Amino acid sequence: xxxxxxxxxxxxxxxxxxxxxxxxxxxxxxxxxxxxxxxxxxxxxxxxxxxxxxxxxxxxxxxxxxxxxxxxxxxxxxxxxxxxxxxxxxxxxxxxxxxxxxxxxxxxxxxxxxxxxxxxxxxxxxxxxxxxxxxxxxxxxx
Amino acid sequence: xxxxxxxxxxxxxxxxxxxxxxxxxxxxxxxxxxxxxxxxxxxxxxxxxxxxxxxxxxxxxxxxxxxxxxxxxxxxxxxxxxxxxxxxxxxxxxxxxxxxxxxxxxxxxxxxxxxxxxxxxxxxxxxxxxxxxxxxxxxxxx
Amino acid sequence: xxxxxxxxxxxxxxxxxxxxxxxxxxxxxxxxxxxxxxxxxxxxxxxxxxxxxxxxxxxxxxxxxxxxxxxxxxxxxxxxxxxxxxxxxxxxxxxxxxxxxxxxxxxxxxxxxxxxxxxxxxxxxxxxxxxxxxxxxxxxxx
Amino acid sequence: xxxxxxxxxxxxxxxxxxxxxxxxxxxxxxxxxxxxxxxxxxxxxxxxxxxxxxxxxxxxxxxxxxxxxxxxxxxxxxxxxxxxxxxxxxxxxxxxxxxxxxxxxxxxxxxxxxxxxxxxxxxxxxxxxxxxxxxxxxxxxx
Numbered sequence: 001x002x003x004x005x006x007x008x009x010x011x012x013x014x015x016x017x018x019x020x021x022x023x024x025x026x027x028x029x030x031x032x033x034x035x036x037x038x039x040x041x042x043x044x045x046x047x048x049x050x051x052x053x054x055x056x057x058x059x060x061x062x063x064x065x066x067x068x069x070x071x072x073x074x075x076x077x078x079x080x081x082x083x084x085x086x087x088x089x090x091x092x093x094x095x096x097x098x099x100x101x102x103x104x105x106x107x108x109x110x111x112x113x114x115x116x117x118x119x120x121x122x123x124x125x126x127x128x129x130x131x132x133x134x135x136x137x138x139x140x141x142x
Numbered sequence: 143x144x145x146x147x148x149x150x151x152x153x154x155x156x157x158x159x160x161x162x163x164x165x166x167x168x169x170x171x172x173x174x175x176x177x178x179x180x181x182x183x184x185x186x187x188x189x190x191x192x193x194x195x196x197x198x199x200x201x202x203x204x205x206x207x208x209x210x211x212x213x214x215x216x217x218x219x220x221x222x223x224x225x226x227x228x229x230x231x232x233x234x235x236x237x238x239x240x241x242x243x244x245x246x247x248x249x250x251x252x253x254x255x256x257x258x259x260x261x262x263x264x265x266x267x268x269x270x271x272x273x274x275x276x277x278x279x280x281x282x283x284x
Numbered sequence: 285x286x287x288x289x290x291x292x293x294x295x296x297x298x299x300x301x302x303x304x305x306x307x308x309x310x311x312x313x314x315x316x317x318x319x320x321x322x323x324x325x326x327x328x329x330x331x332x333x334x335x336x337x338x339x340x341x342x343x344x345x346x347x348x349x350x351x352x353x354x355x356x357x358x359x360x361x362x363x364x365x366x367x368x369x370x371x372x373x374x375x376x377x378x379x380x381x382x383x384x385x386x387x388x389x390x391x392x393x394x395x396x397x398x399x400x401x402x403x404x405x406x407x408x409x410x411x412x413x414x415x416x417x418x419x420x421x422x423x424x425x426x
Numbered sequence: 427x428x429x430x431x432x433x434x435x436x437x438x439x440x441x442x443x444x445x446x447x448x449x450x451x452x453x454x455x456x457x458x459x460x461x462x463x464x465x466x467x468x469x470x471x472x473x474x475x476x477x478x479x480x481x482x483x484x485x486x487x488x489x490x491x492x493x494x495x496x497x498x499x500x501x502x503x504x505x506x507x508x509x510x511x512x513x514x515x516x517x518x519x520x521x522x523x524x525x526x527x528x529x530x531x532x533x534x535x536x537x538x539x540x541x542x543x544x545x546x547x548x549x550x551x552x553x554x555x556x557x558x559x560x561x562x563x564x565x566x567x568x
Binding site: 161 | 295296297303312315316319329330331334335355356357
Binding site: 050056064 | 166
Protein backbone atom coordinates (compact mmCIF):
# COMPACT_ATOMS: atom_id res chain seq x y z
CA UNK A 1 0.00 0.00 0.00
CA UNK A 2 2.82 2.33 0.88
CA UNK A 3 6.56 2.44 0.67
CA UNK A 4 6.87 4.34 3.95
CA UNK A 5 6.58 2.05 6.94
CA UNK A 6 7.36 2.21 10.64
CA UNK A 7 7.45 -0.79 12.94
CA UNK A 8 6.02 -0.44 16.42
CA UNK A 9 5.75 -3.12 19.06
CA UNK A 10 2.60 -3.48 21.12
CA UNK A 11 3.66 -2.67 24.68
CA UNK A 12 2.01 -3.30 28.02
CA UNK A 13 1.06 0.39 28.06
CA UNK A 14 -1.06 -0.06 24.93
CA UNK A 15 -3.19 -2.93 26.21
CA UNK A 16 -6.44 -2.99 28.10
CA UNK A 17 -8.01 -5.44 30.56
CA UNK A 18 -9.24 -7.48 27.61
CA UNK A 19 -5.57 -8.01 26.70
CA UNK A 20 -5.79 -6.16 23.39
CA UNK A 21 -4.72 -2.72 22.24
CA UNK A 22 -6.98 -0.03 23.70
CA UNK A 23 -7.96 1.89 20.59
CA UNK A 24 -6.91 5.38 21.78
CA UNK A 25 -3.35 4.00 22.01
CA UNK A 26 -3.42 3.20 18.29
CA UNK A 27 -3.67 6.93 17.65
CA UNK A 28 -0.44 7.50 19.55
CA UNK A 29 1.21 4.95 17.27
CA UNK A 30 -0.38 6.56 14.22
CA UNK A 31 0.85 9.96 15.35
CA UNK A 32 4.36 8.57 15.81
CA UNK A 33 4.14 7.27 12.24
CA UNK A 34 3.12 10.71 11.01
CA UNK A 35 6.02 12.27 12.95
CA UNK A 36 8.51 9.92 11.30
CA UNK A 37 7.05 10.63 7.88
CA UNK A 38 7.42 14.37 8.39
CA UNK A 39 11.01 13.89 9.56
CA UNK A 40 12.13 11.35 6.96
CA UNK A 41 10.12 12.26 3.90
CA UNK A 42 9.29 15.95 4.29
CA UNK A 43 12.57 16.88 5.97
CA UNK A 44 10.75 18.60 8.83
CA UNK A 45 10.96 16.87 12.20
CA UNK A 46 8.20 17.78 14.65
CA UNK A 47 10.72 19.59 16.86
CA UNK A 48 11.46 21.90 13.92
CA UNK A 49 7.81 22.22 12.96
CA UNK A 50 6.66 23.09 16.49
CA UNK A 51 9.84 25.02 17.30
CA UNK A 52 11.51 27.34 14.76
CA UNK A 53 8.64 27.12 12.24
CA UNK A 54 6.01 28.08 14.82
CA UNK A 55 3.68 25.67 13.08
CA UNK A 56 1.51 22.67 13.89
CA UNK A 57 -0.44 20.06 11.92
CA UNK A 58 -3.59 19.32 13.90
CA UNK A 59 -5.86 16.54 12.71
CA UNK A 60 -9.11 17.95 11.36
CA UNK A 61 -10.91 14.68 10.75
CA UNK A 62 -10.34 10.98 10.51
CA UNK A 63 -12.11 7.78 9.78
CA UNK A 64 -10.82 4.41 10.89
CA UNK A 65 -11.73 0.74 10.72
CA UNK A 66 -10.32 -1.70 13.23
CA UNK A 67 -10.25 -4.98 11.35
CA UNK A 68 -8.73 -7.28 13.96
CA UNK A 69 -7.39 -6.91 17.49
CA UNK A 70 -3.69 -6.56 18.30
CA UNK A 71 -2.08 -8.19 21.31
CA UNK A 72 0.85 -7.62 23.65
CA UNK A 73 4.11 -8.33 21.83
CA UNK A 74 2.72 -7.99 18.31
CA UNK A 75 5.03 -6.07 16.03
CA UNK A 76 2.86 -3.81 13.92
CA UNK A 77 3.94 -2.36 10.62
CA UNK A 78 2.39 1.02 9.96
CA UNK A 79 2.35 2.11 6.33
CA UNK A 80 1.57 5.72 5.44
CA UNK A 81 0.99 7.50 2.16
CA UNK A 82 -0.51 10.86 1.29
CA UNK A 83 -3.72 10.77 -0.72
CA UNK A 84 -4.17 14.46 -1.60
CA UNK A 85 -2.80 17.90 -0.91
CA UNK A 86 -4.70 21.16 -0.53
CA UNK A 87 -3.64 24.74 0.05
CA UNK A 88 -3.04 24.04 3.71
CA UNK A 89 -4.18 20.45 4.17
CA UNK A 90 -2.99 16.96 3.43
CA UNK A 91 -4.92 13.71 3.26
CA UNK A 92 -3.20 10.64 4.67
CA UNK A 93 -3.94 6.94 4.48
CA UNK A 94 -2.48 4.70 7.17
CA UNK A 95 -2.70 0.95 7.49
CA UNK A 96 -1.28 -1.32 10.16
CA UNK A 97 -0.49 -4.97 9.55
CA UNK A 98 0.90 -7.78 11.66
CA UNK A 99 2.11 -10.79 9.76
CA UNK A 100 -0.22 -10.92 6.81
CA UNK A 101 -3.18 -9.58 8.78
CA UNK A 102 -4.53 -6.08 8.41
CA UNK A 103 -5.34 -4.61 11.78
CA UNK A 104 -6.57 -1.12 10.96
CA UNK A 105 -6.99 1.30 8.09
CA UNK A 106 -7.35 5.02 8.56
CA UNK A 107 -7.91 8.09 6.45
CA UNK A 108 -7.23 11.47 7.97
CA UNK A 109 -6.91 15.12 7.09
CA UNK A 110 -4.24 17.26 8.69
CA UNK A 111 -4.10 21.02 8.45
CA UNK A 112 -0.94 23.11 8.40
CA UNK A 113 -1.36 25.99 10.85
CA UNK A 114 0.98 28.67 12.08
CA UNK A 115 0.93 30.87 15.14
CA UNK A 116 1.48 33.86 12.82
CA UNK A 117 -1.66 33.06 10.89
CA UNK A 118 -3.41 31.97 14.08
CA UNK A 119 -4.88 29.17 12.00
CA UNK A 120 -4.47 27.49 8.63
CA UNK A 121 -1.64 28.72 6.42
CA UNK A 122 -0.38 27.68 2.99
CA UNK A 123 2.19 24.89 2.98
CA UNK A 124 5.74 26.22 2.70
CA UNK A 125 7.00 25.61 -0.85
CA UNK A 126 9.56 22.98 0.07
CA UNK A 127 7.03 20.97 2.08
CA UNK A 128 4.46 21.22 -0.70
CA UNK A 129 7.04 19.97 -3.21
CA UNK A 130 7.96 17.04 -1.04
CA UNK A 131 4.37 16.02 -0.36
CA UNK A 132 3.62 16.26 -4.07
CA UNK A 133 6.57 13.99 -4.78
CA UNK A 134 5.25 11.52 -2.20
CA UNK A 135 1.88 11.64 -3.91
CA UNK A 136 3.80 10.04 -6.71
CA UNK A 137 2.89 9.76 -10.28
CA UNK A 138 5.16 11.55 -12.65
CA UNK A 139 7.21 13.90 -10.60
CA UNK A 140 9.16 15.80 -13.14
CA UNK A 141 11.97 18.01 -11.99
CA UNK A 142 11.41 17.78 -8.26
CA UNK B 143 -28.50 16.51 20.50
CA UNK B 144 -28.62 14.09 23.35
CA UNK B 145 -30.05 13.92 26.82
CA UNK B 146 -27.10 11.94 28.14
CA UNK B 147 -24.14 14.16 28.92
CA UNK B 148 -20.92 13.91 30.87
CA UNK B 149 -18.72 16.86 31.79
CA UNK B 150 -14.97 16.46 31.58
CA UNK B 151 -12.36 19.08 32.26
CA UNK B 152 -9.36 19.45 29.99
CA UNK B 153 -6.37 18.56 32.14
CA UNK B 154 -2.66 19.13 31.70
CA UNK B 155 -2.36 15.45 30.74
CA UNK B 156 -4.61 16.01 27.71
CA UNK B 157 -2.65 18.89 26.19
CA UNK B 158 0.23 18.94 23.74
CA UNK B 159 3.11 21.36 23.13
CA UNK B 160 0.75 23.48 21.03
CA UNK B 161 -1.31 23.98 24.19
CA UNK B 162 -4.39 22.21 22.86
CA UNK B 163 -5.89 18.78 23.43
CA UNK B 164 -3.80 16.10 21.70
CA UNK B 165 -6.45 14.25 19.71
CA UNK B 166 -5.72 10.73 21.03
CA UNK B 167 -6.66 12.05 24.50
CA UNK B 168 -10.14 12.92 23.21
CA UNK B 169 -10.72 9.21 22.68
CA UNK B 170 -10.00 8.55 26.34
CA UNK B 171 -12.66 11.13 27.21
CA UNK B 172 -15.04 9.60 24.66
CA UNK B 173 -14.43 6.16 26.11
CA UNK B 174 -15.14 7.48 29.61
CA UNK B 175 -18.42 8.88 28.25
CA UNK B 176 -19.29 5.48 26.81
CA UNK B 177 -18.46 3.84 30.14
CA UNK B 178 -20.78 6.18 32.01
CA UNK B 179 -23.54 5.55 29.47
CA UNK B 180 -23.24 1.80 29.89
CA UNK B 181 -23.32 2.21 33.67
CA UNK B 182 -26.10 4.77 33.94
CA UNK B 183 -28.34 3.96 31.00
CA UNK B 184 -27.75 0.29 30.26
CA UNK B 185 -27.27 -0.73 33.89
CA UNK B 186 -23.99 -2.47 33.09
CA UNK B 187 -20.86 -0.81 34.45
CA UNK B 188 -17.65 -1.75 32.63
CA UNK B 189 -16.43 -3.64 35.71
CA UNK B 190 -19.48 -5.90 35.37
CA UNK B 191 -19.17 -6.15 31.61
CA UNK B 192 -15.49 -7.08 31.67
CA UNK B 193 -15.80 -9.08 34.90
CA UNK B 194 -18.79 -11.37 35.57
CA UNK B 195 -20.20 -11.04 32.05
CA UNK B 196 -16.90 -12.00 30.38
CA UNK B 197 -17.75 -9.53 27.68
CA UNK B 198 -16.23 -6.52 25.96
CA UNK B 199 -17.39 -3.83 23.54
CA UNK B 200 -14.47 -3.08 21.23
CA UNK B 201 -14.81 -0.24 18.77
CA UNK B 202 -15.04 -1.57 15.21
CA UNK B 203 -14.95 1.74 13.39
CA UNK B 204 -15.30 5.42 13.95
CA UNK B 205 -15.37 8.67 12.10
CA UNK B 206 -14.69 12.00 13.76
CA UNK B 207 -14.47 15.69 12.92
CA UNK B 208 -12.54 18.05 15.14
CA UNK B 209 -14.29 21.37 14.67
CA UNK B 210 -12.28 23.59 17.01
CA UNK B 211 -9.40 23.11 19.43
CA UNK B 212 -9.87 22.69 23.19
CA UNK B 213 -7.55 24.23 25.74
CA UNK B 214 -6.32 23.56 29.26
CA UNK B 215 -9.10 24.27 31.74
CA UNK B 216 -11.97 24.01 29.26
CA UNK B 217 -14.93 22.11 30.64
CA UNK B 218 -16.24 19.94 27.83
CA UNK B 219 -19.74 18.53 27.74
CA UNK B 220 -19.88 15.20 25.98
CA UNK B 221 -23.31 14.18 24.72
CA UNK B 222 -23.96 10.61 23.62
CA UNK B 223 -26.88 8.91 21.93
CA UNK B 224 -27.25 5.60 20.14
CA UNK B 225 -28.08 5.78 16.46
CA UNK B 226 -28.84 2.12 15.65
CA UNK B 227 -28.68 -1.35 17.10
CA UNK B 228 -27.74 -4.58 15.36
CA UNK B 229 -27.60 -8.18 16.47
CA UNK B 230 -24.31 -7.57 18.27
CA UNK B 231 -23.46 -3.99 17.43
CA UNK B 232 -24.51 -0.51 18.38
CA UNK B 233 -23.98 2.78 16.58
CA UNK B 234 -23.17 5.78 18.75
CA UNK B 235 -23.05 9.51 18.07
CA UNK B 236 -20.97 11.65 20.39
CA UNK B 237 -20.53 15.40 20.38
CA UNK B 238 -18.44 17.59 22.65
CA UNK B 239 -19.22 21.23 23.28
CA UNK B 240 -17.65 23.98 25.34
CA UNK B 241 -19.79 27.01 25.91
CA UNK B 242 -21.80 27.26 22.74
CA UNK B 243 -18.99 25.91 20.58
CA UNK B 244 -18.94 22.44 19.09
CA UNK B 245 -15.51 20.90 19.42
CA UNK B 246 -15.95 17.46 17.92
CA UNK B 247 -18.55 15.11 16.52
CA UNK B 248 -18.05 11.38 16.25
CA UNK B 249 -19.90 8.36 14.95
CA UNK B 250 -18.74 4.95 16.03
CA UNK B 251 -19.74 1.32 15.94
CA UNK B 252 -19.15 -0.89 18.94
CA UNK B 253 -19.47 -4.65 18.91
CA UNK B 254 -20.60 -6.79 21.81
CA UNK B 255 -18.19 -9.71 22.17
CA UNK B 256 -17.85 -12.46 24.72
CA UNK B 257 -14.98 -14.74 25.64
CA UNK B 258 -17.42 -17.67 25.34
CA UNK B 259 -18.18 -16.78 21.73
CA UNK B 260 -14.57 -15.74 21.18
CA UNK B 261 -16.00 -12.88 19.15
CA UNK B 262 -19.28 -11.11 18.48
CA UNK B 263 -22.32 -12.35 20.39
CA UNK B 264 -25.96 -11.24 20.44
CA UNK B 265 -26.78 -8.49 22.93
CA UNK B 266 -28.24 -9.87 26.16
CA UNK B 267 -31.98 -9.22 26.19
CA UNK B 268 -31.92 -6.64 28.96
CA UNK B 269 -29.16 -4.63 27.29
CA UNK B 270 -30.93 -4.79 23.94
CA UNK B 271 -34.12 -3.54 25.55
CA UNK B 272 -32.35 -0.66 27.22
CA UNK B 273 -30.49 0.40 24.08
CA UNK B 274 -33.76 0.26 22.13
CA UNK B 275 -35.38 2.47 24.75
CA UNK B 276 -32.48 4.93 24.41
CA UNK B 277 -32.99 4.90 20.67
CA UNK B 278 -36.28 6.46 21.56
CA UNK B 279 -39.34 6.80 19.45
CA UNK B 280 -42.16 4.57 20.44
CA UNK B 281 -40.86 2.31 23.10
CA UNK B 282 -43.57 -0.16 23.68
CA UNK B 283 -43.14 -2.94 26.15
CA UNK B 284 -39.38 -3.36 25.91
CA UNK C 285 -4.45 12.69 56.46
CA UNK C 286 -5.57 15.69 54.50
CA UNK C 287 -8.60 17.90 54.25
CA UNK C 288 -8.18 18.35 50.52
CA UNK C 289 -9.51 15.41 48.57
CA UNK C 290 -10.47 14.64 45.00
CA UNK C 291 -12.43 11.58 43.92
CA UNK C 292 -11.43 9.83 40.72
CA UNK C 293 -12.95 6.70 39.26
CA UNK C 294 -10.75 3.99 37.82
CA UNK C 295 -11.57 3.90 34.12
CA UNK C 296 -10.89 1.36 31.41
CA UNK C 297 -8.10 3.63 30.16
CA UNK C 298 -6.24 3.25 33.46
CA UNK C 299 -6.18 -0.54 33.54
CA UNK C 300 -3.69 -3.02 32.14
CA UNK C 301 -3.98 -6.61 30.90
CA UNK C 302 -3.73 -7.78 34.51
CA UNK C 303 -6.98 -5.88 35.15
CA UNK C 304 -5.44 -3.40 37.57
CA UNK C 305 -4.35 0.21 37.31
CA UNK C 306 -1.15 0.50 35.24
CA UNK C 307 1.03 2.55 37.56
CA UNK C 308 1.92 5.35 35.09
CA UNK C 309 -1.81 6.14 34.99
CA UNK C 310 -1.77 6.83 38.74
CA UNK C 311 0.52 9.77 38.02
CA UNK C 312 -2.07 11.27 35.71
CA UNK C 313 -4.58 11.02 38.56
CA UNK C 314 -2.05 12.48 40.98
CA UNK C 315 -1.36 15.34 38.60
CA UNK C 316 -5.09 16.01 38.27
CA UNK C 317 -5.22 16.17 42.07
CA UNK C 318 -2.36 18.67 42.12
CA UNK C 319 -4.15 20.75 39.45
CA UNK C 320 -7.33 20.88 41.52
CA UNK C 321 -5.34 21.85 44.62
CA UNK C 322 -3.67 24.71 42.77
CA UNK C 323 -7.05 25.87 41.47
CA UNK C 324 -9.08 25.47 44.65
CA UNK C 325 -6.57 26.17 47.39
CA UNK C 326 -3.92 28.38 45.81
CA UNK C 327 -6.33 30.26 43.57
CA UNK C 328 -4.20 29.57 40.49
CA UNK C 329 -5.70 27.17 37.96
CA UNK C 330 -3.16 25.52 35.67
CA UNK C 331 -4.52 27.46 32.70
CA UNK C 332 -3.57 30.68 34.53
CA UNK C 333 -0.24 29.27 35.70
CA UNK C 334 0.80 28.08 32.26
CA UNK C 335 -0.89 30.97 30.45
CA UNK C 336 -0.73 34.54 31.80
CA UNK C 337 1.80 33.71 34.55
CA UNK C 338 4.24 32.11 32.11
CA UNK C 339 5.05 29.62 34.82
CA UNK C 340 5.15 25.88 35.38
CA UNK C 341 5.56 23.53 38.33
CA UNK C 342 7.59 20.55 37.11
CA UNK C 343 8.08 17.63 39.45
CA UNK C 344 11.72 17.43 40.55
CA UNK C 345 11.51 14.18 42.48
CA UNK C 346 9.04 11.75 43.94
CA UNK C 347 8.86 8.61 45.96
CA UNK C 348 5.82 6.36 45.98
CA UNK C 349 4.62 3.13 47.55
CA UNK C 350 1.85 1.14 45.91
CA UNK C 351 0.20 -0.65 48.82
CA UNK C 352 -2.58 -2.51 47.05
CA UNK C 353 -3.88 -2.74 43.48
CA UNK C 354 -6.87 -0.78 42.20
CA UNK C 355 -9.42 -2.20 39.82
CA UNK C 356 -11.80 -1.01 37.13
CA UNK C 357 -14.70 0.85 38.72
CA UNK C 358 -12.98 1.61 42.02
CA UNK C 359 -13.61 5.15 43.20
CA UNK C 360 -10.33 6.43 44.59
CA UNK C 361 -10.10 9.30 47.03
CA UNK C 362 -6.92 11.27 46.59
CA UNK C 363 -5.88 13.37 49.59
CA UNK C 364 -3.18 16.01 49.21
CA UNK C 365 -1.37 18.21 51.71
CA UNK C 366 1.80 20.26 51.47
CA UNK C 367 4.64 19.17 53.72
CA UNK C 368 7.11 22.03 53.29
CA UNK C 369 7.76 25.17 51.28
CA UNK C 370 11.08 26.47 49.99
CA UNK C 371 12.06 29.57 48.05
CA UNK C 372 10.78 28.07 44.83
CA UNK C 373 9.73 24.55 45.80
CA UNK C 374 6.93 22.81 47.61
CA UNK C 375 6.80 19.35 49.13
CA UNK C 376 3.54 17.44 48.70
CA UNK C 377 2.17 14.29 50.28
CA UNK C 378 -0.55 12.43 48.42
CA UNK C 379 -2.44 9.35 49.47
CA UNK C 380 -5.13 7.43 47.64
CA UNK C 381 -7.71 5.30 49.41
CA UNK C 382 -10.62 3.16 48.31
CA UNK C 383 -13.05 2.18 50.99
CA UNK C 384 -10.89 1.84 54.05
CA UNK C 385 -7.90 0.59 52.07
CA UNK C 386 -4.83 2.67 51.32
CA UNK C 387 -3.73 2.15 47.74
CA UNK C 388 -0.73 4.43 47.43
CA UNK C 389 1.26 7.06 49.26
CA UNK C 390 3.53 9.54 47.54
CA UNK C 391 5.89 12.32 48.49
CA UNK C 392 6.99 14.72 45.80
CA UNK C 393 8.81 17.97 45.29
CA UNK C 394 7.56 20.49 42.76
CA UNK C 395 9.51 23.52 41.62
CA UNK C 396 8.03 26.83 40.58
CA UNK C 397 9.65 27.93 37.34
CA UNK C 398 9.03 30.81 34.98
CA UNK C 399 9.95 31.36 31.37
CA UNK C 400 11.35 34.76 32.41
CA UNK C 401 13.77 33.14 34.84
CA UNK C 402 14.27 30.25 32.45
CA UNK C 403 14.20 28.04 35.52
CA UNK C 404 13.30 28.18 39.22
CA UNK C 405 11.86 31.43 40.50
CA UNK C 406 10.63 32.53 43.93
CA UNK C 407 6.98 31.81 44.64
CA UNK C 408 4.77 34.84 44.03
CA UNK C 409 3.77 36.31 47.41
CA UNK C 410 0.12 35.37 47.21
CA UNK C 411 0.92 31.76 46.33
CA UNK C 412 3.50 31.54 49.10
CA UNK C 413 0.96 32.87 51.60
CA UNK C 414 -1.66 30.37 50.50
CA UNK C 415 0.72 27.41 50.63
CA UNK C 416 1.86 28.50 54.08
CA UNK C 417 -1.75 28.63 55.21
CA UNK C 418 -2.28 25.12 53.86
CA UNK C 419 0.79 24.00 55.77
CA UNK C 420 -1.36 24.74 58.75
CA UNK C 421 -0.36 25.44 62.29
CA UNK C 422 -1.34 28.86 63.45
CA UNK C 423 -2.70 30.63 60.49
CA UNK C 424 -3.11 34.22 61.50
CA UNK C 425 -4.07 36.83 59.02
CA UNK C 426 -1.87 35.71 56.14
CA UNK D 427 26.07 2.63 34.64
CA UNK D 428 24.54 -0.33 32.88
CA UNK D 429 25.27 -2.49 29.90
CA UNK D 430 21.59 -2.87 29.05
CA UNK D 431 20.26 0.14 27.22
CA UNK D 432 17.21 1.01 25.16
CA UNK D 433 16.89 4.12 23.02
CA UNK D 434 13.57 5.92 22.94
CA UNK D 435 12.74 9.11 21.09
CA UNK D 436 10.70 11.82 22.75
CA UNK D 437 7.50 11.99 20.75
CA UNK D 438 4.76 14.58 20.55
CA UNK D 439 2.61 12.30 22.71
CA UNK D 440 5.12 12.57 25.57
CA UNK D 441 5.22 16.37 25.74
CA UNK D 442 3.13 18.85 27.69
CA UNK D 443 2.11 22.46 27.07
CA UNK D 444 5.46 23.55 28.52
CA UNK D 445 7.09 21.68 25.63
CA UNK D 446 8.84 19.13 27.83
CA UNK D 447 8.16 15.51 28.70
CA UNK D 448 5.15 15.21 31.01
CA UNK D 449 6.58 13.09 33.81
CA UNK D 450 3.91 10.33 33.76
CA UNK D 451 5.03 9.59 30.18
CA UNK D 452 8.54 8.82 31.44
CA UNK D 453 7.06 5.88 33.32
CA UNK D 454 5.71 4.46 30.07
CA UNK D 455 9.24 4.67 28.64
CA UNK D 456 10.67 3.13 31.80
CA UNK D 457 8.14 0.32 31.61
CA UNK D 458 9.06 -0.30 27.97
CA UNK D 459 12.70 -0.54 29.10
CA UNK D 460 11.74 -3.08 31.75
CA UNK D 461 9.79 -5.06 29.13
CA UNK D 462 12.80 -5.20 26.82
CA UNK D 463 15.05 -6.27 29.70
CA UNK D 464 12.70 -9.12 30.60
CA UNK D 465 12.58 -10.19 26.96
CA UNK D 466 16.25 -9.84 26.10
CA UNK D 467 18.00 -10.64 29.34
CA UNK D 468 15.58 -12.84 31.29
CA UNK D 469 14.23 -14.64 28.23
CA UNK D 470 10.65 -13.92 29.23
CA UNK D 471 8.78 -11.44 27.04
CA UNK D 472 5.83 -9.77 28.71
CA UNK D 473 3.44 -11.63 26.39
CA UNK D 474 4.78 -14.89 27.83
CA UNK D 475 4.81 -13.57 31.38
CA UNK D 476 1.24 -12.31 31.25
CA UNK D 477 0.06 -15.14 29.00
CA UNK D 478 1.22 -18.74 29.51
CA UNK D 479 2.97 -18.01 32.83
CA UNK D 480 -0.11 -16.39 34.35
CA UNK D 481 2.23 -13.97 36.08
CA UNK D 482 2.78 -10.26 36.45
CA UNK D 483 5.46 -7.98 37.86
CA UNK D 484 3.69 -5.00 39.44
CA UNK D 485 5.78 -2.14 40.75
CA UNK D 486 5.62 -2.02 44.55
CA UNK D 487 7.55 1.19 45.06
CA UNK D 488 9.78 3.62 43.27
CA UNK D 489 11.80 6.71 43.84
CA UNK D 490 12.86 9.02 41.04
CA UNK D 491 14.79 12.24 40.50
CA UNK D 492 14.22 14.30 37.39
CA UNK D 493 17.54 16.04 36.83
CA UNK D 494 16.80 17.98 33.65
CA UNK D 495 13.88 18.33 31.26
CA UNK D 496 13.62 16.42 27.98
CA UNK D 497 12.24 17.94 24.81
CA UNK D 498 10.47 16.84 21.64
CA UNK D 499 12.91 14.99 19.38
CA UNK D 500 15.44 14.13 22.10
CA UNK D 501 16.70 10.59 21.81
CA UNK D 502 16.92 9.22 25.33
CA UNK D 503 19.09 6.29 26.29
CA UNK D 504 17.59 4.29 29.12
CA UNK D 505 20.04 2.12 31.03
CA UNK D 506 18.75 -0.57 33.39
CA UNK D 507 20.47 -2.85 35.88
CA UNK D 508 19.16 -4.95 38.74
CA UNK D 509 20.36 -3.95 42.21
CA UNK D 510 19.08 -6.85 44.32
CA UNK D 511 16.91 -9.94 44.20
CA UNK D 512 14.57 -11.27 46.86
CA UNK D 513 12.37 -14.33 47.08
CA UNK D 514 9.78 -12.74 44.83
CA UNK D 515 11.11 -9.23 44.25
CA UNK D 516 13.77 -7.48 42.25
CA UNK D 517 15.31 -4.05 42.70
CA UNK D 518 16.03 -2.09 39.55
CA UNK D 519 18.02 1.04 38.84
CA UNK D 520 17.19 2.98 35.70
CA UNK D 521 18.85 6.08 34.33
CA UNK D 522 18.05 8.08 31.23
CA UNK D 523 20.61 10.20 29.43
CA UNK D 524 20.57 12.42 26.37
CA UNK D 525 23.93 13.36 24.98
CA UNK D 526 26.09 13.61 28.06
CA UNK D 527 23.26 14.85 30.25
CA UNK D 528 21.51 12.75 32.84
CA UNK D 529 17.76 13.34 32.70
CA UNK D 530 16.43 11.02 35.39
CA UNK D 531 17.47 8.32 37.81
CA UNK D 532 15.05 5.84 39.31
CA UNK D 533 15.10 3.00 41.79
CA UNK D 534 12.17 0.65 41.88
CA UNK D 535 11.04 -2.62 43.36
CA UNK D 536 9.01 -5.06 41.29
CA UNK D 537 7.25 -8.10 42.69
CA UNK D 538 6.71 -11.36 40.86
CA UNK D 539 3.09 -12.41 41.30
CA UNK D 540 1.03 -15.24 39.87
CA UNK D 541 -2.68 -15.71 39.51
CA UNK D 542 -2.24 -19.15 41.11
CA UNK D 543 -0.70 -17.62 44.23
CA UNK D 544 -3.10 -14.69 43.97
CA UNK D 545 -0.13 -12.55 44.98
CA UNK D 546 3.64 -12.76 45.36
CA UNK D 547 5.28 -16.02 44.35
CA UNK D 548 8.92 -17.18 44.31
CA UNK D 549 10.82 -16.42 41.11
CA UNK D 550 10.94 -19.41 38.75
CA UNK D 551 14.42 -20.93 38.91
CA UNK D 552 15.46 -19.93 35.41
CA UNK D 553 14.42 -16.31 35.95
CA UNK D 554 16.18 -16.20 39.30
CA UNK D 555 19.35 -17.55 37.71
CA UNK D 556 19.23 -14.98 34.94
CA UNK D 557 18.61 -12.07 37.28
CA UNK D 558 21.48 -13.24 39.49
CA UNK D 559 23.74 -13.36 36.47
CA UNK D 560 22.68 -9.81 35.59
CA UNK D 561 23.49 -8.77 39.13
CA UNK D 562 26.99 -9.59 38.04
CA UNK D 563 29.98 -10.67 39.96
CA UNK D 564 30.97 -14.29 39.72
CA UNK D 565 27.95 -16.25 38.76
CA UNK D 566 29.01 -19.82 39.27
CA UNK D 567 26.78 -22.61 38.15
CA UNK D 568 23.56 -20.69 37.68
